[in-house]
Amino acid sequence: xxxxxxxxxxxxxxxxxxxxxxxxxxxxxxxxxxxxxxxxxxxxxxxxxxxxxxxxxxxxxxxxxxxxxxxxxxxxxxxxxxxxxxxxxxxxxxxxxxxxxxxxxxxxxxxxxxxxxxxxxxxxxxxxxxxxxxxxxxxxxxxxxxxxxxxxxxxxxxxxxxxxxxxxxxxxxxxxxxxxxxxxxxxxxxxxxxxxxxxxxxxxxxxxxxxxxxxxxxxxxxxxxxxxxxxxxxxxxxxxxxxxxxxxxxxxxxxxxxxxxxxxxxxxxxxxxxxxxxxxxxxxxxxxxxxxxxxxxxxxxxxxxxxxxxxxxxxxxxxxxxxxxxxxxxxxxxxxxxxxxxxxxxxxxxxxxxxxxxxxxxxxxxxxxxxxxxxxxxxxxx
Amino acid sequence: xxxxxxxxxxxxxxxxxxxxxxxxxxxxxxxxxxxxxxxxxxxxxxxxxxxxxxxxxxxxxxxxxxxxxxxxxxxxxxxxxxxxxxxxxxxxxxxxxxxxxxxxxxxxxxxxxxxxxxxxxxxxxxxxxxxxxxxxxxxxxxxxxxxxxxxxxxxxxxxxxxxxxxxxxxxxxxxxxxxxxxxxxxxxxxxxxxxxxxxxxxxxxxxxxxxxxxxxxxxxxxxxxxxxxxxxxxxxxxxxxxxxxxxxxxxxxxxxxxxxxx
Amino acid sequence: xxxxxxxxxxxxxxxxxxxxxxxxxxxxxxxxxxxxxxxxxxxxxxxxxxxxxxxxxxxxxxxxxxxxxxxxxxxxxxxxxxxxxxxxxxxxxxxxxxxxxxxxxxxxxxxxxxxxxxxxxxxxxxxxxxxxxxxxxxxxxxxxxxxxxxxxxxxxxxxxxxxxxxxxxxxxxxxxxxxxxxxxxxxxxxxxxxxxxxxxxxxxxxxxxxxxxxxxxxxxxxxxxxxxxxxxxxxxxxxxxxxxxxxxxxxxxxxxxxxxxxxxxxxxxxxxxxxxxxxxxxxxxxxxxxxxxxxxxxxxxxxxxxxxxxxxxxxxxxxx
Numbered sequence: 001x002x003x004x005x006x007x008x009x010x011x012x013x014x015x016x017x018x019x020x021x022x023x024x025x026x027x028x029x030x031x032x033x034x035x036x037x038x039x040x041x042x043x044x045x046x047x048x049x050x051x052x053x054x055x056x057x058x059x060x061x062x063x064x065x066x067x068x069x070x071x072x073x074x075x076x077x078x079x080x081x082x083x084x085x086x087x088x089x090x091x092x093x094x095x096x097x098x099x100x101x102x103x104x105x106x107x108x109x110x111x112x113x114x115x116x117x118x119x120x121x122x123x124x125x126x127x128x129x130x131x132x133x134x135x136x137x138x139x140x141x142x143x144x145x146x147x148x149x150x151x152x153x154x155x156x157x158x159x160x161x162x163x164x165x166x167x168x169x170x171x172x173x174x175x176x177x178x179x180x181x182x183x184x185x186x187x188x189x190x191x192x193x194x195x196x197x198x199x200x201x202x203x204x205x206x207x208x209x210x211x212x213x214x215x216x217x218x219x220x221x222x223x224x225x226x227x228x229x230x231x232x233x234x235x236x237x238x239x240x241x242x243x244x245x246x247x248x249x250x251x252x253x254x255x256x257x258x259x260x261x262x263x264x265x266x267x268x269x270x271x272x273x274x275x276x277x278x279x280x281x282x283x284x285x286x287x288x289x290x291x292x293x294x295x296x297x298x299x300x301x302x303x304x305x306x307x308x309x310x311x312x313x314x315x316x317x318x319x320x321x322x323x324x325x326x327x328x329x330x331x332x333x334x335x336x337x338x339x340x341x342x343x344x345x346x347x348x349x350x351x352x353x354x355x356x357x358x359x360x361x362x363x364x365x366x367x368x369x370x371x372x373x374x375x376x377x378x379x380x381x382x
Numbered sequence: 383x384x385x386x387x388x389x390x391x392x393x394x395x396x397x398x399x400x401x402x403x404x405x406x407x408x409x410x411x412x413x414x415x416x417x418x419x420x421x422x423x424x425x426x427x428x429x430x431x432x433x434x435x436x437x438x439x440x441x442x443x444x445x446x447x448x449x450x451x452x453x454x455x456x457x458x459x460x461x462x463x464x465x466x467x468x469x470x471x472x473x474x475x476x477x478x479x480x481x482x483x484x485x486x487x488x489x490x491x492x493x494x495x496x497x498x499x500x501x502x503x504x505x506x507x508x509x510x511x512x513x514x515x516x517x518x519x520x521x522x523x524x525x526x527x528x529x530x531x532x533x534x535x536x537x538x539x540x541x542x543x544x545x546x547x548x549x550x551x552x553x554x555x556x557x558x559x560x561x562x563x564x565x566x567x568x569x570x571x572x573x574x575x576x577x578x579x580x581x582x583x584x585x586x587x588x589x590x591x592x593x594x595x596x597x598x599x600x601x602x603x604x605x606x607x608x609x610x611x612x613x614x615x616x617x618x619x620x621x622x623x624x625x626x627x628x629x630x631x632x633x634x635x636x637x638x639x640x641x642x643x644x
Numbered sequence: 645x646x647x648x649x650x651x652x653x654x655x656x657x658x659x660x661x662x663x664x665x666x667x668x669x670x671x672x673x674x675x676x677x678x679x680x681x682x683x684x685x686x687x688x689x690x691x692x693x694x695x696x697x698x699x700x701x702x703x704x705x706x707x708x709x710x711x712x713x714x715x716x717x718x719x720x721x722x723x724x725x726x727x728x729x730x731x732x733x734x735x736x737x738x739x740x741x742x743x744x745x746x747x748x749x750x751x752x753x754x755x756x757x758x759x760x761x762x763x764x765x766x767x768x769x770x771x772x773x774x775x776x777x778x779x780x781x782x783x784x785x786x787x788x789x790x791x792x793x794x795x796x797x798x799x800x801x802x803x804x805x806x807x808x809x810x811x812x813x814x815x816x817x818x819x820x821x822x823x824x825x826x827x828x829x830x831x832x833x834x835x836x837x838x839x840x841x842x843x844x845x846x847x848x849x850x851x852x853x854x855x856x857x858x859x860x861x862x863x864x865x866x867x868x869x870x871x872x873x874x875x876x877x878x879x880x881x882x883x884x885x886x887x888x889x890x891x892x893x894x895x896x897x898x899x900x901x902x903x904x905x906x907x908x909x910x911x912x913x914x915x916x917x918x919x920x921x922x923x924x925x926x927x928x929x930x931x932x933x934x935x936x937x938x939x940x941x942x943x944x945x946x947x948x949x950x951x952x953x954x955x956x957x958x959x960x961x962x963x964x
Binding site: 399401410418419475476477481502504505506507511513514515516520521522523526542543544545546551552553561562563604605606608609610611612615618619620622623626627629633634636637643644 | 741742745747749750756760774777778785786787789832834835841882897915925938940945947948952960
Binding site: 009012 | 578
């Protein structure tokens with residue numbers, strides 16, 4: 001059992017860290033403050049080719065393994081959470097179903113430009129009244145000859161208001177619940193498809209999150225992303241674990257950034273004649289944080305490894321996301337405590353990590369859902 | 383064009399360095415990077431390749447455990463990396479390093495050789511000129527601008543001098559050392575990273591090279607470090623506070639009476 | 645047995661730090677009962693010879709218009725010739741861009757290492773013990789060399805200069821090399837006269853981003869002028885194009901050791917501070933009390949540089 005990264009993966013990790021620290025991290029505070037999508041940075045970063053990381057070379061990707069991807073998600077999130085969310089949306093959820101089910105034309109027009117960063121992609125599940133309860137969505141798609149007509153409103157969509165195209169989860173029949181779900185491709189400019197209100201968030205700022213409106217929006221039949229109708233929930237299941245592992249990796253990124261800032265602070269900040277890291281209570285905090293961070297990373301990488309090997313890993317992926325999130329929330333909390341009053345100051349990063357980390361509680365599944373899911377898996381049918 | 387680049391793997395700028403308890407060696411946190419000035423040299427070599435075509439080969443002399451760091455050179459676009467590797471704790475003086483590197487480089491007919499102005503760890507700035515001399519190449523150090531004329535087999539360089547700068551014309555082959563201001567090293571693309579991850583770094587083991595040279599390590603190293611001492615700077619750290627006029631008067635008084643520098 | 649000193653000159657003016665090396669040469673010669681031998685290459689060297697002939701027992705002089713500008717190959721040929729003639733124990737010079745290039749090539753030719761930026765040297769029997777700094781100035785290494793000739797570049801502003809000596813100063817003309825140089829000098833810009841370059845200056849007034857605009861460096865120029873010093877620059881303002889690369893102080897710029905160093909409107913990042921550790925006194929002026937520069941300064945003023953610097957200029961101008 002080899003717990004270490006390969007020399008190639010270590011090299012990749014260090015190189016990505018260097019790139020992120022050079023290009024993205026210096027802008028993180030500004031991105032957070034302005035809460036505007038950083039178009040210049042997006043263009044600069046897109047040129048480096050990372051957006052195609054997880055896709056095979058045949059479609060213009062890099063063919064990276066799951067652990068390498070996890071390393072990337074962690075490092076870019078460590079640089080800036082807001083920016084990372086937009087990037088990863090383009091890399092994974094926003095493009096996956098086009099890669100999987102889109103025809104050549106769709107791939108040419110949407111998929112390839114998205115992984116080059118020339119188009120912004122997104123995926124829409126959530127609605128005002130439907131989050132975890134996907135079966136209850138009210139965005140409806142009705143077949144009309146060679147078209148589908150979509151009506152509904154999606155909310156909390158990352159990249160939504162600025163997207164060039166969206167993968168939209170809609171139901172053909174609300175009565176069928178999960179068995180009526182489908183993914184549809186809707187492109188900007190399609191009549192009846194509008195961006196809606198932008199949500200002002202306390203964290204993950206810089207990425208534009210908001211509403212997408214569908215009013216008698218007509219899309220051609222081939223925009224149904226799927227081999228068969230009503231298999232949407234099944235198709236989602238193909239990448240659900242990967243989404244959870246990715247979210248776990250993002251949690252590691254935020255936690256690691258906060259942890260290292262806390263470490264430097266504890267070494268430099270003096271109280272009662274000593275750096276505060278000298279005192280036992282502070283040492284205890286670091287011991288606990290380091291253990292949790294280490295354990296979280298091992299869980300995330302194990303799940304990534306299993307994903308890569310094609311092994312069923314619903315349990316491991318859910319555990320990784322859950323545990324990494326909890327570890328991250330603890331770390332960002334502790335680090336702001338270690339900073340004392342400075343933990344509140346906008347001048348210092350810990351408060352930003354503290355605000356950013358909250359999204360982990362629902363991204364990739366709420367903890368209540370995951371907890372219930374894991375519990376049922378473990379106890380079985382009773 | 384065949385362009386060679388000399389690159390050294392050095393500790394990261396913020397890597398912790400400390401003197402061992404017995405003062406006999408320096409313990410360095412194993413965080414490595416390619417020396418800053420050598421990245422400028424590599425970047426320029428890559429630009430030349432993009433302009434005129436050819437091959438860029440990187441040469442380095444380092445401990446076996448530092449070889450992986452040289453992958454960054456491939457990630458940026460270098461075609462090949464050749465590293466002379468050694469185990470053990472010897473410290474090699476500049477002539478020794480120059481001789482060993484020259485021995486490997488001379489096997490090929492380079493049009494141009496690039497190196498960095500100096501390294502972060504040794505802080506010498508002489509090895510480039512030394513290697514050039516051993517190879518019989520002219521050398522221009524501290525290059526801030528370069529123009530290549532492949533037909534004429536000449537280069538036009540601007541370089542910094544002690545009291546200004548000058549523009550020189552020199553025939554190829556020539557060794558040039560890179561000074562800050564020459565360029566901005568590129569950020570590797572992920573394609574470059576993936577290529578680098580899979581690339582093979584050619585290594586030459588030191589004992590093999592020494593045999594070729596017909597010499598032994600003992601005889602080659604002429605500058606021998608005996609002990610190390612940390613340099614701790616102590617400043618007075620006096621903060622002067624008050625109205626500008628008062629504070630200025632106080633400073634001048636201190637500079638005269640206490641510091642005695644004016 | 646000789647101690648050979650390469651005397652760097654430009655336009656007939658000897659580089660200031662050379663006189664510090666003369667002090668070292670003088671000690672070593674006395675210790676070994678040997679001679680101080682100088683070598684000077686250039687054109688119109690009468691005045692320069694006048695400054696050094698009391699410091700050397702013999703001075704080799706190669707003077708010709710062909711040599712008026714430094715060219716590595718010609719200068720190296722001459723230096724090597726004198727080394728062969730004198731078979732010195734040690735060849736010394738003051739560290740500079742030129743001597744690093746020249747001595748590097750000399751080391752390649754003589755198959756010897758070069759000790760660069762040495763700040764202490766001692767002869768024990770026939771072994772040379774040296775001390776120099778490594779790892780960005782954080783660590784000092786003490787070592788020894790034992791194959792003659794030792795090639796040593798002495799760190800600037802470490803030793804007291806020796807201006808006047810008691811030696812004979814016998815001048816020996818050296819024949820100018822007949823070959824044409826491989827280096828064709830197209831253009832040369834250089835500081836005029838005896839104005840010190842930044843590594844020679846006794847007073848440096850260095851500015852950073854806090855100056856807010858390139859025009860404001862005029863303030864620092866006036867302060868430097870009032871103190872008889874020169875202006876330096878942080879990496880940030882050089883990268884922004886406000887000041888030339890030659891003024892940059894720090895890890896990728898120059899290392900300086902003036903008697904008095906002003907750090908004005910710069911934060912004091914590690915890569916900058918590395919270049920100023922050798923300064924005798926550091927004065928920092930910054931409006932941010934938490935700027936790291938204050939940790940590396942002897943005297944710090946927390947205040948608005950646009951208020952403080954004019955007052956300093958006034959005071960120092962009055963002094964004059």
